[in-house]
Structure formats: C-alpha cells, structure tokens
Amino acid sequence: MANLADALKEEIRRLARKEIKAETGATKQAVAQYRREIASLKRQVQGQQKKIAFLENQERQRIAEPQADEDAVEGARFSARSVAAQRKRLGLSAADYAKLVGVSHLTIYNWEKGKTRPRQEQLAALVAVRGIGKREAMKRLELLTEE
Numbered sequence: 001m002a003n004l005a006d007a008l009k010e011e012i013r014r015l016a017r018k019e020i021k022a023e024t025g026a027t028k029q030a031v032a033q034y035r036r037e038i039a040s041l042k043r044q045v046q047g048q049q050k051k052i053a054f055l056e057n058q059e060r061q062r063i064a065e066p067q068a069d070e071d072a073v074e075g076a077r078f079s080a081r082s083v084a085a086q087r088k089r090l091g092l093s094a095a096d097y098a099k100l101v102g103v104s105h106l107t108i109y110n111w112e113k114g115k116t117r118p119r120q121e122q123l124a125a126l127v128a129v130r131g132i133g134k135r136e137a138m139k140r141l142e143l144l145t146e147e
Contacts, residue, residue: 060143076127080114086130087112090137099144100137101125 087097087108094112095105102125103118110116118126132140 056143056146060146076123078111078117078123078126080112083108083126084112086126090132090134092137092141096141097129100129100140 087094090097092100093105094108098105098108101108101122103122107116107118107122111118129137
C-alpha cells in the first residue's frame with residue numbers, strides 16, 4: 001500500500017511540475033526578452049549621455065573663449081565707466097561678470113575704478129561680451145558654473 005501511495009504522489013508531483021513548466025514558460029521567455037530590451041536601452045542611454053557630455057564640454061569651451069573681431073578689438077576703446085555700465089546693463093555681479101570675461105572679480109572692480117587697464121586679450125574678451133544680451137549672458141554663466 002505504501003508503494004502505491006508513493007507512486008501516486010510521485011505521479012502527482014510530475015504532473016504538477018509539467019503544468020507549472022507549461023504555465024511559466026511563456027513568462028520566462030517574456031522576462032528574458034524584456035531584460036534584453038532593458039540592457040539595449042541602457043546602452044543607448046549611456047551612448048546618448050556620452051554625446052551630451054561631449055557637446056556640453058565643447059559648448060563650455062566655446063563660451064569660455066569669447067570671440068571678437070580683430071578689427072573690433074583694434075578699434076575698441078576702454079573706459080572704466082563702460083565696464084560698469086555694461087555690467088549693470090546685464091544685471092550681473094562683479095563675480096559673474098568676471099566669469100564671463102575670464103578674469104577675477106577684483107580685476108573687474110579695479111577696471112571699474114580706473115586703477116588698472118585690461119591687457120589686449122582681456123580687452124578682446126570685453127569686446128566679445130559687449131555684444132551679448134541678458135539672456136545670452138545668463139545662459140553662458142549657467143554653462144560656466146556647471147564646470
């Protein structure tokens with residue numbers, strides 16, 4: 001009798017495993033497919049993040065080096081009042097304006113007071129910043145402060 005009961009239990013176990021395998025097979029395939037898709041999407045996201053980082057770095061470099069026409073730089077005149085007026089027009093602090101020009105905030109104060117004068121390359125940066133508006137200045141500052 002024990003032999004019959006053991007055989008019956010074994011047969012029930014076998015049938016249950018067979019049913020479970022049939023029911024979960026489709027789910028296992030779907031899970032495997034989803035995992036492959038997730039891995040592919042992660043690779044795509046990583047690639048896009050690398051591209052974005054590269055482009056942001058290029059943009060920062062472009063903004064960090066203000067471009068001005070050589071003709072405009074040669075003909076440009078410097079006055080302490082014009083530096084202060086430009087800074088106030090953009091609504092920037094001396095520290096923020098200094099970031100745009102690529103100098104220290106103390107240099108900006110000294111220029112505004114007339115104690116010092118900018119060098120040629122600094123004058124080129126000042127001329128380049130003259131042509132931008134508030135929005136462009138804020139955009140450049142945002143990119144420069146992310147570094």
